[in-house]
Amino acid sequence: MxxxxxxxxxxxxxxxxxxxxxxxxxxxxxxxxxxxxxxxxxxxxxxxxxxxxxxxxxxxxxxxxxxxxxxxxxxxxxxxxxxxxxxxxxxxxxxxxxxxxxxxxxxxxxxxxxxxxxxxxxxxxxxxxxxxxxxxxxxxxxxxxxxxxxxxxxxxxxxxxxxxxxxxxxxxxxxxxxxxxxxxxxxxxxxxxxxxxxxxxxxxxxxxxxxxxxxxxxxxxxxxxxxxxxxxxxxxxxxxxxxxxxxxxxxxxxxxxxxxxxxxxxxxxxxxxxxxxxxxxxxxxxxxxxxxxxxxxxxxxxxxxxxxxxxxxxxxxxxxxxxxxxxxxHIGPSRAGTRTGGPVTSVVGVVVTLLTGLGGGALFAVLTGKGLNADSGLLLTFFVVIATLHAARNAIQHTSLSTTARYGAVPLVFFPAIVIYAAVYEGVSALLMIDTAATELTILHGIIAAVFVGIYIGIETGVHENSQRLYVALLNASQPSSETLLTSTEDYNEY
Known part of the structure; x- marks a missing residue:
């Protein structure tokens, strides 16, 4: 089945x-x-x-x-x-x-x-x-x-x-x-x-x-x-x-x-x-x-x-x-062991992802005016691109498209999503009338962004999967309260 x-x-x-x-x-x-x-x-x-x-x-x-x-x-x-x-x-x-x-x-x-x-x-x-x-x-x-x-x-x-x-x-x-x-x-x-x-x-x-x-x-x-x-x-x-x-x-x-x-x-x-x-x-x-x-x-x-x-x-x-x-x-057991959530890690995949992200960032900056100056708007554009690109790739991860087809599918989903994001952002900002409090970029901003990107790339390429200690730590951190677990080992112990 x-x-x-x-x-x-x-x-x-x-x-x-x-x-x-x-x-x-x-x-x-x-x-x-x-x-x-x-x-x-x-x-x-x-x-x-x-x-x-x-x-x-x-x-x-x-x-x-x-x-x-x-x-x-x-x-x-x-x-x-x-x-x-x-x-x-x-x-x-x-x-x-x-x-x-x-x-x-x-x-x-x-x-x-x-x-x-x-x-x-x-x-x-x-x-x-x-x-x-x-x-x-x-x-x-x-x-x-x-x-x-x-x-x-x-x-x-x-x-x-x-x-x-x-x-x-x-x-x-x-x-x-x-x-x-x-x-x-x-x-x-x-x-x-x-x-x-x-x-x-x-x-x-x-x-x-x-x-x-x-x-x-x-x-x-x-x-x-x-x-x-x-x-x-x-x-x-x-x-x-x-x-x-x-x-x-x-x-x-x-x-x-x-x-x-x-x-x-x-x-x-x-x-x-x-x-x-x-x-x-x-x-x-x-x-x-x-x-x-x-x-x-x-x-x-x-x-x-x-x-x-x-x-x-x-x-x-x-x-x-x-x-x-x-x-x-729609997701059967035969696909349970397939790692479909990760990106294409080949040279072509990396190039396509980078070019798509850069193009999306430039588009968002032009549409919203954010990211055109050396202030926190640059980081806003950067993080919007990451979040939207991640969502676009998730949207096609369980499709039956071939690896080659996914190269083109991600930009086709990503660019309209960026346009929608920018349009909604402009409309919301005009309606809210909350003053934007953009701040000057500092070295600490750069460090936070660099650490974020480094860890994100490590996750996307699966580097974190090589550490059993990290896996156990994440598994423990993601456990719900023991009282809310539907089953426990004691439920199967007849003695």
């Missing part, structure tokens, strides 16, 4: 339009209605502009309406997909209520202006996601995974509380917009505590290394919940840093540290992925790496690029999770 297997169906598929309970149907229609309304609000925002707010409570800006559109779209997809996926489950109604509640919490979070409201919605978002992870109440491993995630989210919320309290203490402002307006008052030890706590809270929520344990322990979640988690929830870290951009950009050295943190997770996610054997595990490690790229972009001062990355990654990862069952079907 190898290669492509035929699709067989045991019995009739459920008729969701007839048998679905009222609550899932109503909430699915409601969330799609919210999506339509969000598009209308976005159009009005683009056309009219201005400030829409309830002073001191909520403020609707470009980031708010953009996230409303993105969040309601992903939620609508998950609701519609779950109509069939959850049919017949005893947890169906509770699952839909929780998903919709999570959607509402995120929509409120991106509109919240008062720091207390922002902090409460951040906590609510985490608690609702932990409920989705533990949807199956009678499943011990699922409940253990929910507890692990909940502990991480409590820690993230506590750090955010510390940051918001420190910012209030420093600026006297009780709103997010007030803190942004009082950026002249930021600095010193209290600012450092606030900025550090913000970054740590973002790292936990976005499952960056070393806080990735909750994400790898959450594989017991229903597939639609995983899609919502990887396409939406983990993006909260980027949204948090964009909201408090004025705090993060006070000191260039601190921003460099954020770049280093993101780079470590980008590489760490790729290394962890190399030892995964199941599809959801690979997708989880991919998310860890991609969130690292997102944090790097924020550290470089390009928050519009970070928001662009989380949006495009959300679309990609939602599709990957919701189609993960199809991937299992």
């Amino acid at each position: 190898s290669g492509h297997s035929s699709k067989t169906t045991v019995g009739a598929l459920p008729d969701t339009t007839v048998k679905s309970p009222y609550v899932p149907v109503a909430l699915t229609w409601l969330v799609w209605s919210l999506f339509a309304a969000s598009i209308a609000v976005l159009a009005a925002r683009i056309r009219v502009g201005g400030s829409w707010e309830i002073p001191g409570v909520i403020a609707i800006d470009g980031l708010t309406v953009l996230m409303w559109v993105v969040v309601t779209f992903f939620s609508g997809i998950v609701h519609s997909y779950s109509r069939r996926y959850m049919t017949g489950s005893a947890h169906e109604t509770r699952f839909f209520v929780t998903v919709f509640g999570f959607t509402a919490a995120v929509m409120g979070l991106v509109a919240a202006d008062h720091v207390a409201l922002f902090g409460l919605l951040w906590l609510a978002m985490g608690l609702l996601m932990s409920k989705l992870i533990g949807t199956a109440r009678g499943w011990r491993q699922a409940q253990a995974a929910a507890r692990v995630a909940r502990n991480y989210f409590f820690a993230s919320s506590a750090l955010l509380g510390v940051a918001l309290t420190a910012l209030w203490w420093t600026t006297g402002a009780t709103t997010v917009s007030g803190i942004a307006a009082a950026d002249d008052a930021l600095g010193g030890p209290v600012w450092l505590i606030a900025a550090g706590a913000l970054v740590l809270a973002a790292m936990i929520q976005s499952a960056l290394v070393p806080f990735h344990g909750w994400l790898l322990s959450s594989m017991t979640a229903p597939t639609p919940a995983s899609a919502l988690m990887h396409a939406g929830f983990v993006n909260a870290g980027g949204i948090l840093l964009a909201r408090f951009a004025s705090v993060i950009t006070v000191d260039a050295t601190f921003m460099l540290a954020v770049v280093a943190v993101g780079g470590a997770s980008a590489i760490g996610g790729k290394l962890l992925k190399s030892v995964q054997t199941d599809i959801k595990g690979k997708l989880g490690c991919s998310t860890i790496g991609q969130m690292g790229f997102m944090i790097m972009q924020a550290g470089l001062g390009f928050f519009g690029a970070a928001i662009t990355h989380l949006i495009l990654h959300g679309f990609y990862k939602a599709y990957q999770f919701l189609s993960s069952g199809e991937r299992i079907e």
Whole structure:
């Protein structure tokens, strides 16, 4: 049983339009209605502009309406997909209520202006996601995974509380917009505590290394919940840093540290992925790496690029999770030992990859104006090219194309992807109206970039596979909490 297997169906598929309970149907229609309304609000925002707010409570800006559109779209997809996926489950109604509640919490979070409201919605978002992870109440491993995630989210919320309290203490402002307006008052030890706590809270929520344990322990979640988690929830870290951009950009050295943190997770996610054997595990490690790229972009001062990355990654990862069952079907045992994820390491492959990357970088620079000067925009272009080229190559890695055909297939996928990335970035930046905080390049930037490239090339060429010690270390680092493992050696010990 190898290669492509035929699709067989045991019995009739459920008729969701007839048998679905009222609550899932109503909430699915409601969330799609919210999506339509969000598009209308976005159009009005683009056309009219201005400030829409309830002073001191909520403020609707470009980031708010953009996230409303993105969040309601992903939620609508998950609701519609779950109509069939959850049919017949005893947890169906509770699952839909929780998903919709999570959607509402995120929509409120991106509109919240008062720091207390922002902090409460951040906590609510985490608690609702932990409920989705533990949807199956009678499943011990699922409940253990929910507890692990909940502990991480409590820690993230506590750090955010510390940051918001420190910012209030420093600026006297009780709103997010007030803190942004009082950026002249930021600095010193209290600012450092606030900025550090913000970054740590973002790292936990976005499952960056070393806080990735909750994400790898959450594989017991229903597939639609995983899609919502990887396409939406983990993006909260980027949204948090964009909201408090004025705090993060006070000191260039601190921003460099954020770049280093993101780079470590980008590489760490790729290394962890190399030892995964199941599809959801690979997708989880991919998310860890991609969130690292997102944090790097924020550290470089390009928050519009970070928001662009989380949006495009959300679309990609939602599709990957919701189609993960199809991937299992199409990859047979005969191909299990074939190393298809790596690049072509021949001279021709290296030349084609380099020329494709250089061409894509030049195209991105021309379209966005980033990378034309000797500042952090050059690194932004560099990392965008790496992330996009990696995604393009992943898109064709399981195709039946010959090695020679892949030489041409990668550029055919990569160049349109770069154009789309640049176009979305320009649109997002115009809508957000967040000042770009590009910094001068330093020797430390060069060292970080050189180390990143060196490790990345080592992974791509398979050098890391020669170290058994590294393999064991990665295998241990990628293990979920022992309580969440579906089986253990003790389960097979009759004595």
